[in-house]
Amino acid sequence: MNVDIYDFELPEDLIAQTPLLDRTASRLLTLNKQNGSIQHHNFKDIVDYLNPGDTLVLNDTRVIPARLFGVKEDxxxxxxxxxxxxVEHDTWEALVKPAKRIKQGSVLVFGEELKAIITEEGDMGGRxxxxxxxxxFNEILDRLGQMPLPPYIKETLEDKDRYQTVYAKNEGSAAAPTAGLHFTEELLDTIRAKGIHVAFVTLHVGLGTFRPMSVDRIEDHVMHEEYYTLPQETADIINETxxxxxxxxxxxxxxxxxxxxVAQKCGQGPIVKSSGWTQIFIYPGYKFGLVQALITNFHLPKSTLVMLVSALAGRDAIMKAYYEAIDQEYRFFSFGDAMFIY
Incomplete structure (x- = not known):
């Protein structure tokens, strides 16, 4: 399949630049993957689409202030x-600018309390x-670092917590799991009160979020590794559900x-706790082992994320939903509106 079949034109003014004051005030487009029907709601209405006995699985990763500005020591x-x-202890993989001038052996200085030595060079600015x-280190990073907002967000984020979910716990992400930004503790309490389980996994969002696909054929794309954890408590809830x-x-x-x-690792057996690195790439033709429905934001054209939602609902249904969202002037990307595929 060619990447271009997932392209679409998006007016720039539909790219949300700032989060709404009320996290739950976003709009919600629902897509029935069985018949393709589309409806429009407020995000709080998600409760009406969840049934007692369902389980919501949320990513509790916490974004670190991963963008640092400094100077070359020499x-x-x-x-x-x-x-x-x-990678380990004080060793990190990173993107650097200007990549052509920051070589192996370069020393970067960030204020008076932090230095970085470039030990290896990778491609496309990777070091x-x-x-x-x-x-x-984490205290120094909190003082010196800035939130790594995506490049399509031009506005300054005044409150760092608005790029965190309310349940963010485990530090390590270079970007927020943005579908979770719509939830408040009050909404999660309402969901639990209806008899819906809430369970957590951790996936630290990394390099793949910031790099566009550089191939023409979808099948030729290779995802970058990201670290995940699914605890036994979540495994037990999933098995019961x-x-x-x-x-x-x-x-x-x-x-x-x-x-x-985890579904691929466990095969036909029960789900058990698991952790490690994943490069899973989900695109049409993939058969889901666990996920039956998905709450998500609206994604970039030709991105692996558009391909993932198309694997769940079908490309034609997703493209129809996206064009309707554009026509209805939904807000797109990280601080934008939400979609529920069920």
Missing amino acids: TGAKAEVLLLKN TLKFVYTGI KSRGGRIIAVGTTSARTLET
Whole structure:
């Protein structure tokens, strides 16, 4: 399949630049994957589409302030680093700018308390670097780092917490699992009160979020690795839900990819706790093992995320829904409106 079949024109003014004051005030487009019917709602109405005995699976990763601005130690030239993956201890994979001038052996300085030594060079601005500092790294990062907002967001984010879900817990992401941004604690309490289980997985969003597909054929694309964890408590809830005939509903594509990674590992047996690195790439033709419904945002043209939702609902149904969302002036991407595929 050619990547271009997932292209569409999106007016720039539909790209949401700031989050709404009320997280639950977003709009909600629902898509029935069986008959293709589309309806329009407020996000709070999601409760009406969830049944007692269903399980919502949310990604509790926490975004780190992963964008650092500093200088090269030898020349004083400006340098930018975007942390993507903690390899081990103080060693990270990152994207750097300007990549042509930041080579292996370069030393970058961030204020008076943090330095980074470039230890390896990769492609497309990728570098491996080792940090040198005194104190606690996460505290230094909180002071010096900025939230790594996607490049299509031009506005300054005044409140860092608005790029975190209310249940964010495990630090390590270079981007937020944005479908979860629509939930508040009050809405989650309402969902639980209806008899719907809420379970958590962790997937630290990494390099693949920031790199466009560079191939023409979808089948030739290789996803970058991201670290995931599915705890035994969540495995138990999933197994019980399946045994009772309830649905497994992923909140966001990151939760979906985690669930499907574990489903592949467990095969026909019960779901058990699992952790590791995943490169799973879900596109049409894929047969889902766990995910039956999905809450998601509206994604970029020709992105792997559009392909994932098309695998669940069908390309034609997704394209129809996207064009209707554009016609109805829905807000797109990270701070935008939501879609429920069921």
